[in-house]
Amino acid sequence: MQEDLFGAPPAPPAPAPQPKPAPAAAPRPKAVQPAAHCDALRALAAQLPPTLRLGTSSWGYPGWDGLVWDGSYSEQTLSRHGLAAYSQHPLLRSVGIDRGFYRPLSASDFARYAAQVPQDFRFVVKAPSMVTDALVRSEDGRGREANPGFLNGELAAQHFTLPALEGLGARTGALVFQLSPLPWHLIERLPEVLERLRAMLAAQPPLTGAPDAVLAVEVRNGEWIAPEHAEHFADVLRSTGATYCLGMHARMPPLSEQLALLRRLWPGPLVCRWNLNPAHGAHGFEQAERLYAPYDRIHDPAPEDLALLARTLAGVCGRGGQNAFVSISNHAEGSAPLTAQRLAQQVVDRLVSDPGAAEPGA
Template sequence: MQDALFPDDEPPERPQAKPGRPASKKPVAKAKAGGPKVNPLAPVPAHLELAAALPELARLGTSSWTYPGWNGLVWDGDYSDSQLSKYGLAAYAQHPLFRTVSLDRAFYRPLTAAQYAAYAAQVSDDFRFVIKAPALVTDATVRTETGRAMQANPAFLSPELAVQEFALPALQGLGPKLGALVFQISPLPTALHSRMPELLQRLAAMLQALPSLADDAPDAVIAVEVRDPLWLTPEFAAVLRASKATYCLGLHAKMPPIEGQLPLLRALWPGPLVCRWNLHRMHGAYGYEDAEKLYMPYDKLVDEDLETRTTLARVINATAKAGHHAYVTMSNKAEGCSPLSVAALAAEIQSQRAA
């Protein structure tokens, strides 16, 4: 099984489909009274073909959807950030390649069941949400709005808050449209680096306190993403396995490249895949601001990472072939434009399946 998921031989190079902007933009049509306030771009034939060729269990998407620069890629015209925040999800979900999205705003403040239900009402029954747990639970440090550390967080890895402020509201609001609950553990203060056995015990207690998802959200997965390589140990894998959780493949400059994280997935194989491709590895540990300056308005691929894309496609195909769900979301800061990254990843998945 492991050989099928992580083969040593590289697939032969093939032409990459590069679907992009249509040759010409349609004039922006004003929304009709009572109609949608954000209109999706008409489906591109190449995207329809790629979507039809994807494994049924593989869901691709982006991190959030509030980007005016996606005009001509996802939207049919120029919309403001606020318009897209309020009304863009329904249009986003009509893109043929987008069957999931990472709802990152939950990291900054817990959402209510009613807020989750409002999101669920905007998408089809086939759509699934990847939700980030609030920093209230996953950050060992209490921070200011600018991210500056203030003090130790007494609620870090709290089972009670993980259930009441995250798992239950998401489950109640999204129901079967819940795809993954992701606990992204923020970088640890240096003082905690020597206390990993204690942290693993606390993580296990939190994960094991979570409610069962099987009845109300049968496709849902619980996953843990980390931002410190020191988590990547057999003991961490054992905690995940015993808690019926999985590892969220976090492609981020703070972490080893994808090849360095695959051993942990091997330890949990076979099982579902959750991957969040957050930041191109060239930007270093604190590269979000640099990536933002280079890539805005996020309307084209700037720094393609063919190696990561090829390996990730292989893992997605193997996961789906083994009968498990694969949830993969991509940030604009991964390659410059997440809709085009999704399309390029879908093309690589299709190419490998054809081979």
Template structure:
């Protein structure tokens, strides 16, 4: 694509089929047999591409991911192994750890439910990523003295993830919540905090070779050359956040170019039509999360170009999609997979004319 480098395609064997006969966990949840189109899309994707959803326990996904109706609580506890049988799902985002830290044994239970080639995107707890201590309604009550504390980040996030998930850890994401105005006015100090945090983190390679640290933000004030320099210095990645609080994806491409080359981490969180504070509106509108109510083909097409360029360069692409992106995360993932296949075909067709 014009907005990213075009390295030569690295030859790679086609991915093995990830389909298998439906298995019945003790909860009685059975995988929805994939249709031929889904199987073909999965087989056509580069093994470097890991698509998935934000969490998995949604009753409305019946007929998309599993057979029949199941309660949300039952699904959240028991359905991960069924989710991981879906041919297109080679990753998932564990979001609950943002609200309450998870233990190594909890992460280990997740790891035991998925195949060896599956990878997790994991959000760091808000204990270290939110500058404010918040009430249950989300309002900031007081300054969080533990914000970006390196010791707590390692103790409460990095170590439990590595101990529990091991080689199945993918993207370890520090999602930095919106800063209060007095901190936005002092961004050099916040960049110093981030620099200290990233510099203190241990290397992930020996314990989880595919794992990367990524930083996602909610304030565009972070998106500066100094921010990029800090990430590059410490080998961290920018998490491409598709959220109305940030510029649209095409406006974030210069930052991705500045970070090139390397793995891609992306979280498609919320459709722009809902605005920066639109989660409640999205929840009400999308209901069961079984329909693409607000398709966003423009975002999907640009994202497909970025993913394709990353995979062609031989780097991993960890991309997870929320129900709030278009209305139904499983359907969004399938549509994105189709966009990726289309992009690959278009690139292959254009290659001879470029050489000429």
């Protein structure tokens, strides 16, 4: 190449390197806001006994737009950020925490929940299956082998009662040992199982720092409350300061038959979990889920159950002055918040019409 006789002009300076723009921050989730609750709903809540705490079995349902939330939110957003808005619903002064059934929760897990709700709010918490299921189950729910931790008092205290009391503190409501369906060989030896249950309950720590807390036992076999076992069951609960959790579920006898055991424990608190409409049968959870989603209206009203439960709550919480915790599933009638509203109205009507009733189911 021929050289430039006059010299080449100096090369322009290289541009200074520009800093790369910082990656855009992930958008913060919109804060979940409560629905605009009407004056009539607030007036209804004000007429309920203060010892009655109605709630739902969980809170992460987008279909409650307009009932609990002010708009449309994803299930993930509601599960993580919806509890504070839920607790502002006038009727919902309690909520269930079921996720600990599958894996025990820590005290810090419970404390995060407690920090999001008012002082007079209470939680209904299920114990982990590691102590409430007689079988170790596969992913499809089938029992594989005997569970060595079933009704183990030390495991129950370490992985459930102590963390719940430490994390929830005064907001602890009902600590529910929901016993999964027993295999037949244990049903045939139910008196022995009842004594194991007594030992487990007796091994739980005092419910100090939680003035409304109560241990409750829910079952999934009608044999527990059959006449030949009911008095033994009641004695186990009385001797340990626990109570029976009314399980409104298709696997169990109707509410009217379960109340006989509650009367044996009277006076005392009431715990009820309304789980599944009997129209779908004992194994109808998935069917109810398909039919009822997105849980924004009543599909299958249960007027007889509603009326009897309302009458019972009026007796327990009215003149009886006892605490009651009622946890309602969407699978009860189709929409848990609407069932809670229907139940509240019937309790108020019952108190007005019969203020003297003081025994469960009277």
